[in-house]
Amino acid sequence: xxxxxxxxxxxxxxxxxxxxxxxxxxxxxxxxxxxxxxxxxxxxxxxxxxxxxxxxxxxxxxxxxxxxxxxxxxxxxxxxxxxxxxxxxxxxxxxxxxxxxxxxxxxxxxxxxxxxxxxxxxxxxxxxxxxxxxxxxxxxxxxxxxxxxxxxxxxxxxxxxxxxxxxxxxxxxxxxxxxxxxxxxxxxxxxxxxxxxxxxxxxxxxxxxxxxxxxxxxxxxxxxxxxxxxxxxxxxxxxxxxxxxxxxxxxxxxxxxxxxxxxxxxxxxxxxxxxxxxxxxxxxxxxxxxxxxxxxxxxxxxxxxxxxxxxxxxxxxxxxxxxxxxxxxxxxxxxxxxxxxxxxxxxxxxxxxxxxxxxxxxxxxxxxxxxxxxxxxxxxxxxxxxxxxxxxxxxxxxxxxxxxxxxxxxxxxxxxxxxxxxxxxxxxxxxxxxxxxxxxxxxxxxxxxxxxxxxxxxxxxxxxxxxxxxxxxxxxxxxxxxxxxxxxxxxxxxxxxxxxxxxxxxxxxxxxxxxxxxxxxxxxxxxxxxxxxxxxxxxxxxxxxxxxxxxxxxxx
Amino acid sequence: xxxxxxxxxxxxxxxxxxxxxxxxxxxxxxxxxxxxxxxxxxxxxxxxxxxxxxxxxxxxxxxxxxxxxxxxxxxxxxxxxxxxxxxxxxxxxxxxxxxxxxxxxxxxxxxxxxxxxxxxxxxxxxxxxxxxxxxxxxxxxxxxxxxxxxxxxxxxxxxxx
Numbered sequence: 001x002x003x004x005x006x007x008x009x010x011x012x013x014x015x016x017x018x019x020x021x022x023x024x025x026x027x028x029x030x031x032x033x034x035x036x037x038x039x040x041x042x043x044x045x046x047x048x049x050x051x052x053x054x055x056x057x058x059x060x061x062x063x064x065x066x067x068x069x070x071x072x073x074x075x076x077x078x079x080x081x082x083x084x085x086x087x088x089x090x091x092x093x094x095x096x097x098x099x100x101x102x103x104x105x106x107x108x109x110x111x112x113x114x115x116x117x118x119x120x121x122x123x124x125x126x127x128x129x130x131x132x133x134x135x136x137x138x139x140x141x142x143x144x145x146x147x148x149x150x151x152x153x154x155x156x157x158x159x160x161x162x163x164x165x166x167x168x169x170x171x172x173x174x175x176x177x178x179x180x181x182x183x184x185x186x187x188x189x190x191x192x193x194x195x196x197x198x199x200x201x202x203x204x205x206x207x208x209x210x211x212x213x214x215x216x217x218x219x220x221x222x223x224x225x226x227x228x229x230x231x232x233x234x235x236x237x238x239x240x241x242x243x244x245x246x247x248x249x250x251x252x253x254x255x256x257x258x259x260x261x262x263x264x265x266x267x268x269x270x271x272x273x274x275x276x277x278x279x280x281x282x283x284x285x286x287x288x289x290x291x292x293x294x295x296x297x298x299x300x301x302x303x304x305x306x307x308x309x310x311x312x313x314x315x316x317x318x319x320x321x322x323x324x325x326x327x328x329x330x331x332x333x334x335x336x337x338x339x340x341x342x343x344x345x346x347x348x349x350x351x352x353x354x355x356x357x358x359x360x361x362x363x364x365x366x367x368x369x370x371x372x373x374x375x376x377x378x379x380x381x382x383x384x385x386x387x388x389x390x391x392x393x394x395x396x397x398x399x400x401x402x403x404x405x406x407x408x409x410x411x412x413x414x415x416x417x418x419x420x421x422x423x424x425x426x427x428x429x430x431x432x433x434x435x436x437x438x439x440x441x442x443x444x445x446x447x448x449x450x451x452x453x454x455x456x457x458x459x460x461x462x463x464x465x466x467x468x469x470x471x472x473x474x475x476x477x478x479x480x481x482x483x484x485x486x487x488x489x490x491x492x493x494x495x496x497x498x499x500x501x502x503x504x505x506x507x508x509x510x511x512x513x514x515x516x517x518x519x520x521x522x523x524x525x526x527x528x529x530x531x532x533x534x535x536x537x538x539x540x541x542x543x544x545x546x547x548x549x550x551x552x553x554x555x556x
Numbered sequence: 557x558x559x560x561x562x563x564x565x566x567x568x569x570x571x572x573x574x575x576x577x578x579x580x581x582x583x584x585x586x587x588x589x590x591x592x593x594x595x596x597x598x599x600x601x602x603x604x605x606x607x608x609x610x611x612x613x614x615x616x617x618x619x620x621x622x623x624x625x626x627x628x629x630x631x632x633x634x635x636x637x638x639x640x641x642x643x644x645x646x647x648x649x650x651x652x653x654x655x656x657x658x659x660x661x662x663x664x665x666x667x668x669x670x671x672x673x674x675x676x677x678x679x680x681x682x683x684x685x686x687x688x689x690x691x692x693x694x695x696x697x698x699x700x701x702x703x704x705x706x707x708x709x710x711x712x713x714x715x716x717x
Contacts (some may be wrong), residue, residue: 127624181627305618
């Protein structure tokens with residue numbers, strides 16, 4: 001069938017099952033937006049900033065497990081996507097970013113709104129393309145989606161010059177992808193799996209340490225089966241949260257800098273660590289030389305480059321976590337580790353995850369949101385204290401229930417990602433747990449959510465600080481509060497919400513919290529922002545200082 | 557420790573930038589790099605000399621494989637190989653030194669490929685040691701300009717990448 005490059009793009013997206021595009025138009029995308037004018041079966045959500053579009057596509061991908069799609073024009077449109085693409089890259093999230101580009105004859109001439117976006121995004125994409133011939137467009141779209149969603153998932157960018165959008169081609173969508181240099185290994189080596197099962201059978205103090213790979217491969221059922229059969233406590237990283245039910249008796253919660261004391265002690269005392277789809281990030285390990293030094297490590301990951309990058313495992317298995325853990329669950333012996341479990345229970349009762357003091361505490365707010373949503377909301381976070389408290393005090397039972405910028409730590413991620421998540425999960429209550437600093441980084445997306453009638457809830461834990469940096473200044477820089485006190489010029493968030501046509505609620509007393517949350521839950525046709533004026537000087541605890549060990553852990 | 561690796565890549569625009577960019581952002585040092593097309597027009601071959609421990613080399617290889625355009629990575633550490641470099645050396649050559657330079661060049665089985673009233677340009681191919689040795693000998697005459705290619709490598713015998 002004959003069609004233009006722009007029509008071919010939309011047709012290819014249709015063939016890939018794309019339901020929604022988060023985008024922002026511009027000169028170099030006019031032909032594509034002209035086709036979108038008549039497109040009824042693919043929804044376009046107009047964001048108010050391209051960064052918001054990238055985060056929304058990311059939030060959609062995390063919440064749904066599908067590939068998220070964002071679109072922006074050339075030059076500043078593309079460069080505004082960069083933070084969102086880098087966020088997705090660090091957390092292995094499948095998105096396809098489409099950028100307009102100046103016409104091919106103008107490329108390289110410093111034309112109006114020209115930027116070398118393929119060059120710029122080379123280090124933060126799994127792969128990227130500049131299409132110079134519209135006949136290649138169907139093949140490239142097919143490849144881009146394949147690359148984004150297979151192996152270790154990640155973002156792919158496609159740069160589409162304006163003249164290519166207007167060329168006429170004979171559209172033929174390829175059935176198969178042929179990529180000579182790309183063959184992800186998804187099936188774990190059988191003999192390695194057997195050896196891993198034997199190591200698990202022999203271990204006296206095993207711990208499972210799971211990460212984002214558990215989510216990406218949808219391995220919760222297999223993981224629960226393995227942990228229960230072999231009686232192994234499980235700690236899930238920030239990226240893996242929900243991949244193992246937080247309320248399971250074998251759950252240790254999160255490890256690392258702001259993880260539970262008992263998860264960190266368990267890793268420290270373990271004789272075997274089964275690392276699943278995780279990359280021994282410095283926020284988990286602290287000082288690498290002393291991390292889990294009593295333990296042998298089995299490392300399972302779909303990306304061979306992660307194995308041996310930070311920690312040299314006794315047994316490496318390259319493969320998909322779901323497949324490998326499924327096999328392991330079949331092969332391990334039924335087992336019990338009563339002494340180990342008893343020790344962990346002692347740590348749990350000695351160092352429970354809790355907070356001190358009365359008043360309107362941020363932890364209490366999150367706990368109340370958990371109670372009101374029966375633990376079933378999709379929780380999206382910004383970055384900083386809000387993120388850590390959300391991870392600590394909103395236990396999740398399901399995969400894809402907790403969405404956060406783990407690797408890059410992008411402030412301003414939460415709200416646009418929550419918009420994407422709400423589009424993916426209209427059936428669920430979606431909450432952005434925010435700080436008064438982070439929310440201001442993409443506050444303009446209130447307009448997008450109002451226009452799209454999305455009932456996203458925003459809980460601002462407003463302490464008038466860039467709180468996490470303030471915490472570090474307090475603890476490690478002699479309480480010299482350098483440029484982190486933002487209380488003076490914090491806007492009136494209630495008026496701000498109302499100005500956009502959203503609902504704003506202010507809470508200044510602990511007693512008002514449940515009613516405010518209940519009121520927010522009743523709103524179904526627009527976003528609702530609750531401005532919780534929480535205790536200003538609360539710190540996130542426990543804390544293992546950067547580069548420290550469990551011996552350095554601060555508990556309160 | 558120096559390793560010589562061969563990287564087979566798709567012969568496409570931007571592949572050199574992707575490969576070189578990976579080395580710099582991951583903190584790997586390239587000592588030399590040579591690229592050319594191969595007998596297969598769709599494939600280019602890079603020979604890269606890198607300095608690093610075995611673990612670093614393992615990371616380099618694994619990270620290279622993550623590039624969509626990388627088809628194969630070979631570390632030639634434990635196998636017999638043919639390696640060559642080429643150098644062009646413009647050396648000062650006056651009436652007094654010409655005979656000696658020509659003799660030296662001949663012993664090294666190098667060639668004089670250009671001549672002027674005051675200079676010779678010498679072309680030499682071989683391993684890095686041989687080229688180093690010739691350059692050392694020529695330097696006493698005064699090297700005015702020189703250029704060396706990166707190392708290129710093929711496995712000995714019938715084996716191919």
